[in-house]
Amino acid sequence: MKKFLVLISFLAIFCATSYAMDNFAEQLENSLPSTPGIDTGTVESEETPAYWFQKAKLDFLSGSYDSALQSLDKSLSLEPGQEEAWLFRGGLLSNMGRYNDALSSFDQAILLNGSNPGTWYERGLVLYVGMGRYDEALHSFDQALAFSPNDALIWLHKGTALAEGPGRYEEALQALDTSLRLDSSNPVAWNYRGFVMARYMRMYNESLGYFDNAIALNQSYAEPWTNKGASLFAMGRHDDALMSFDRAIQIDRDSAKAWQGKGLVLQAQGRQVEAEEAFLQARALGYA
Numbered sequence: 001m002k003k004f005l006v007l008i009s010f011l012a013i014f015c016a017t018s019y020a021m022d023n024f025a026e027q028l029e030n031s032l033p034s035t036p037g038i039d040t041g042t043v044e045s046e047e048t049p050a051y052w053f054q055k056a057k058l059d060f061l062s063g064s065y066d067s068a069l070q071s072l073d074k075s076l077s078l079e080p081g082q083e084e085a086w087l088f089r090g091g092l093l094s095n096m097g098r099y100n101d102a103l104s105s106f107d108q109a110i111l112l113n114g115s116n117p118g119t120w121y122e123r124g125l126v127l128y129v130g131m132g133r134y135d136e137a138l139h140s141f142d143q144a145l146a147f148s149p150n151d152a153l154i155w156l157h158k159g160t161a162l163a164e165g166p167g168r169y170e171e172a173l174q175a176l177d178t179s180l181r182l183d184s185s186n187p188v189a190w191n192y193r194g195f196v197m198a199r200y201m202r203m204y205n206e207s208l209g210y211f212d213n214a215i216a217l218n219q220s221y222a223e224p225w226t227n228k229g230a231s232l233f234a235m236g237r238h239d240d241a242l243m244s245f246d247r248a249i250q251i252d253r254d255s256a257k258a259w260q261g262k263g264l265v266l267q268a269q270g271r272q273v274e275a276e277e278a279f280l281q282a283r284a285l286g287y288a
Helices: 002-011 021-031 049-061 066-079 082-097 099-112 117-130 134-148 154-165 169-184 187-200 204-217 223-236 237-253 254-269 272-284
Strands: none
Touching: 021 154, 049 082, 066 082, 082 099, 082 117, 099 117, 117 134, 117 154, 134 154, 154 169, 154 187, 169 187, 187 204, 187 223, 204 223, 223 237, 223 254, 237 254, 254 272
C-alpha cells in the first residue's frame, strides 16, 4: 500500500502547461495603431462602433476588463454584425473566467463567419482549458484544422486535449508529432510530447530526449527539468533526478512540483530531514 501511495505521489509531479490564452494582449497590441488615441472631442465620434471597439482594446490593455466589456457591448449594440468584436469579446470573457459567456460570444462570431480557424481554435481552448469539455473541444480543433491544416499550435492543443480528456494517447502523440513537424522550435510541444509518454504511458527512458530538446530550446523553461527529474526518479537514477529538480527550482523557486519531486528523491535516499524541508516548501507553494 505504501508503494502504491508513493507511485501516485510521484506521477503527480509531472507537469505541463500547453495552452496559450495569455497571448491575447499581445494580439491586441499588434492590432492597435502605432500612436493609439481616441477623439473624444465630438459626440459623433462616440456614437460609432469603431470608437467603442477601439476604446475596448485600450481598456483591456490598461487592465480595465469591466470597462472593456462595457465598451465592446456598446460597439456591438450599434453594429451587431462585427465578427472581430465578438471574437474579442470571447477572448476578454475567457480572461475574466466567464467561460460560458465566452463560448456564446465565439458562437456568435462563428454564425457570422464559420470559416475562421482562429475562432474555432479559441472556442476549443475555452471548452478544453476553461470547461473540461474535451469532446466538444476536439470538435472545435478539428474544425479549425479543416480551414488551417498546417497550424502547429492547433495540432499541439488537439494533442493535449486527446491525452488529458479521453486518454487517446497514441492519437495524442500523432497530433503532437504533426505539431513538431510543422514547428520544431516550440519547446512547449517537445515538453508535452515527453510528458504524455512519461505521465500517461510510463515510457520514462523514451521521454528523456523530448525533455532535453525542450531544454535546449529554452534554458529558462522549468517544466521540462521537473519532468526529466520525475522520469529519472522512476528509472531509479536518483542523483540525476535530484540534479534535475534542483535545476528546475533554480529557474523557478515557486515550482511546487519540483520541490515535491526533490523531497521524494531525498526520501528515497534516506535523507529524511532534507526531504521534509522540501515537502514543507512544496506545501507552502500549494502542493496538495
